[in-house]
Amino acid sequence: ELKVEQNPLFLSMQEGKNYTIYCNYSTTSDRLYWYRQDPGKSLESLFVLLSNGAVKQEGRLMASLDTKARLSTLHITAAVHDLSATYFCAPFTYGNKLVFGAGTILRVKS
Amino acid sequence: GAGVSQSPSNKVTEKGKDVELRCDPISGHTALYWYRQSLGQGLEFLIYFQGNSAPDKSGLPSDRFSAERTGGSVSTLTIQRTQQEDSAVYLCASSLKGPSDQEAFFGQGTRLTVV
Numbered sequence: 001e002l003k004v005e006q007n008p009l010f011l012s013m014q015e016g017k018n019y020t021i022y023c024n025y026s027t028t029s030d031r032l033y034w035y036r037q038d039p040g041k042s043l044e045s046l047f048v049l050l051s052n053g054a055v056k057q058e059g060r061l062m063a064s065l066d067t068k069a070r071l072s073t074l075h076i077t078a079a080v081h082d083l084s085a086t087y088f089c090a091p092f093t094y095g096n097k098l099v100f101g102a103g104t105i106l107r108v109k110s
Numbered sequence: 111g112a113g114v115s116q117s118p119s120n121k122v123t124e125k126g127k128d129v130e131l132r133c134d135p136i137s138g139h140t141a142l143y144w145y146r147q148s149l150g151q152g153l154e155f156l157i158y159f160q161g162n163s164a165p166d167k168s169g170l171p172s173d174r175f176s177a178e179r180t181g182g183s184v185s186t187l188t189i190q191r192t193q194q195e196d197s198a199v200y201l202c203a204s205s206l207k208g209p210s211d212q213e214a215f216f217g218q219g220t221r222l223t224v225v
Contacts, residue, residue, distance in 0.1 A: 033213045042201060043153075043216040088152065097143065097166060098214060100153040 002027045002093045006101035014109055016078050021104045023072040023089035032072045034063050037086045079108045114217035116202050122223045123192055131187040131220045135204030142185050144177055148198045192224045
């Protein structure tokens with residue numbers, strides 16, 4: 001059974017700083033999704049990574065996928081308060097279901 | 111509407127009662143998922159429908175939980191004899207095909223409170 005570990009689970013950072021969220025998963029998966037969830041809201045799709053070495057960037061966020069290492073990263077550059085949210089990674093499994101990590105709560109302080 | 115629609119948005123029920131939660135997926139999406147999110151927790155997979163295939167029910171926590179999808183569109187999640195531990199936000203998502211092809215789009219969720 002696919003297990004997904006995100007770290008850190010909680011991240012408090014100052015505006016303007018850089019940081020990386022890590023997503024490790026336990027079995028073979030060649031594609032992975034990142035989602036954002038604001039408090040009290042549903043999940044919003046951020047990135048779809050469909051192959052080994054895939055890199056996607058949107059604004060201050062950049063996601064990458066290393067299927068050999070079973071690792072995805074979400075890098076935050078020069079954080080701003082608006083990025084405060086919970087971020088989930090979800091590798092695709094061949095059981096046709098998305099298995100989500102526990103989420104990383106990001107708080108960006110002014 | 112263009113997105114995944116769930117109803118009701120909030121439901122308070124007494125312990126032991128049955129509840130039905132509804133999900134209208136995005137038109138044309140063949141894949142539909144139900145997840146549960148307890149307070150401050152991640153997403154727990156419940157059930158997955160894909161077209162006319164038999165659903166993947168492997169995430170349903172007990173036989174009190176069931177789900178159906180009529181006509182390949184609307185889905186209903188039913189919880190019988192609700193317990194306090196069933197309190198959570200129930201999220202529905204749909205995708206054009208399975209997750210191998212596209213990300214899933216989520217509804218706003220139904221917040222279930224069992225008192």
